[in-house]
Amino acid sequence: MSHLMNNYGRLPISFDHGQGVWLWDKEGNKYLDALAGIAVNSVGHAHPRLVRAISDQAAKLIHCSNYFNIDLQEQVAEKLVEHSGLDAVFFCNSGLEANECAIKIARKFGHLKGIDVPHIIVMKHAFHGRSIATLSATGNPSVKADFSPYTEGFIPVEEGNLEEVEKIVKEDKNVVAILFEPILGEGGVIPLELSYMRGLRELCDQNDILMMCDEIQSGVGRSGKWFAHQWAEVKPDVMTLAKGLAGGVPVGAVVVSEKANILKPGNHGSTFGGNPLAMRAALETLSIIEEEKLVDNAFEVGKKLKKALSKSLNGFSGVLEIRGKGLMLGIVLDRDAHDILEPALKAGLTFSVTAGNVIRLVPPLILTEAEADEIVKRITPVIRAFLALPKI
Ligand SMILES: *Cc1c(COP(=O)(O)O)cnc(C)c1O
Numbered sequence: 001m002s003h004l005m006n007n008y009g010r011l012p013i014s015f016d017h018g019q020g021v022w023l024w025d026k027e028g029n030k031y032l033d034a035l036a037g038i039a040v041n042s043v044g045h046a047h048p049r050l051v052r053a054i055s056d057q058a059a060k061l062i063h064c065s066n067y068f069n070i071d072l073q074e075q076v077a078e079k080l081v082e083h084s085g086l087d088a089v090f091f092c093n094s095g096l097e098a099n100e101c102a103i104k105i106a107r108k109f110g111h112l113k114g115i116d117v118p119h120i121i122v123m124k125h126a127f128h129g130r131s132i133a134t135l136s137a138t139g140n141p142s143v144k145a146d147f148s149p150y151t152e153g154f155i156p157v158e159e160g161n162l163e164e165v166e167k168i169v170k171e172d173k174n175v176v177a178i179l180f181e182p183i184l185g186e187g188g189v190i191p192l193e194l195s196y197m198r199g200l201r202e203l204c205d206q207n208d209i210l211m212m213c214d215e216i217q218s219g220v221g222r223s224g225k226w227f228a229h230q231w232a233e234v235k236p237d238v239m240t241l242a243k244g245l246a247g248g249v250p251v252g253a254v255v256v257s258e259k260a261n262i263l264k265p266g267n268h269g270s271t272f273g274g275n276p277l278a279m280r281a282a283l284e285t286l287s288i289i290e291e292e293k294l295v296d297n298a299f300e301v302g303k304k305l306k307k308a309l310s311k312s313l314n315g316f317s318g319v320l321e322i323r324g325k326g327l328m329l330g331i332v333l334d335r336d337a338h339d340i341l342e343p344a345l346k347a348g349l350t351f352s353v354t355a356g357n358v359i360r361l362v363p364p365l366i367l368t369e370a371e372a373d374e375i376v377k378r379i380t381p382v383i384r385a386f387l388a389l390p391k392i
Pocket residue numbers: 094095096097099127128129130181185186214215216217218242243
């Protein structure tokens with residue numbers, strides 16, 4: 001009898017250890033990990049450099065509090081600023097915390113302009129987290145059910161429809177920010193049109209509104225650029241990060257432009273946020289991504305993986321679309337796909353299913369071409385067998 005709360009539908013497997021893109025369960029079965037702890041283990045499992053950095057830091061100083069200067073925060077911030085072209089960083093411990101901070105920045109930005117009830121435009125299929133405010137900013141009704149009342153101030157729009165956003169901005173002078181994922185993750189791996197993102201940027205410029213990108217899943221190299229908004233050659237005012245940022249150690253970050261760098265002492269904080277252990281892990285992860293050229297690798301191997309999947313799944317009538325960028329790919333089926341997870345595990349492959357019918361592949365960024373081919377080799381018969389079952 002488990003003493004854990006029953007809030008996860010767990011698969012009947014326990015992992016014991018990992019190496020690179022591979023995982024082993026307690027029985028010694030080996031799996032190719034195309035989930036990477038939900039886009040978290042960006043440099044793979046047990047990367048020797050990350051292991052060494054974490055052990056070294058643990059022996060030196062794990063935590064000390066933000067009452068003091070933390071050099072490692074400066075170093076990680078410098079890298080994030082360098083790769084994003086933005087100006088300043090706040091560190092926290094998770095994705096939702098980063099988005100909470102972004103929401104606070106947007107609200108304060110509004111208050112500084114004399115707007116007492118600031119509104120934030122969000123996407124209908126967005127996922128921004130499970131705290132009350134981020135849940136309120138999230139579209140998916142199934143994660144929201146039973147948790148009302150929600151936080152006010154979010155206006156959902158249909159992703160891709162620029163006219164709708166223009167109309168709202170024109171009519172509602174309380175809009176202070178537009179928050180979106182450049183590639184919707186939990187919503188079903190949906191890349192936003194680049195022209196749409198450019199249109200949003202223009203709209204934000206014209207109306208003095210903050211463009212806020214939730215890059216918690218799509219950021220840090222996953223899409224084949226450092227950050228997925230860079231595909232549209234635009235720069236947000238606020239960007240949130242977490243998942244892949246520290247290779248598996250919990251870290252969240254908010255990166256802002258000069259314009260959005262408005263928090264003052266006392267406005268916001270976090271006890272654990274940016275502690276030396278987490279920062280050392282983030283610094284080493286970012287260094288590995290730079291030195292092993294993993295952003296380019298995600299682009300190249302991702303492109304080949306997508307192509308190989310298209311070829312291998314060609315003619316499967318139940319496969320509607322293969323979409324995504326870099327190593328953030330979705331295989332869209334014509335039916336709910338949750339029951340494919342167990343047969344996939346039996347075939348030695350981990351991935352997840354989002355939005356009901358989308359198989360999500362977010363393997364470590366170190367994935368090689370040979371390993372990508374192995375994903376295709378393992379997933380194809382699993383999908384074929386699954387689609388041959390009577391459609392429920
Ligand atoms: C995972 C995710 C979050 C929430 O992150 P947590 O660390 O689970 O709080 C928010 N936004 C996006 C886009 C995510 O993928």
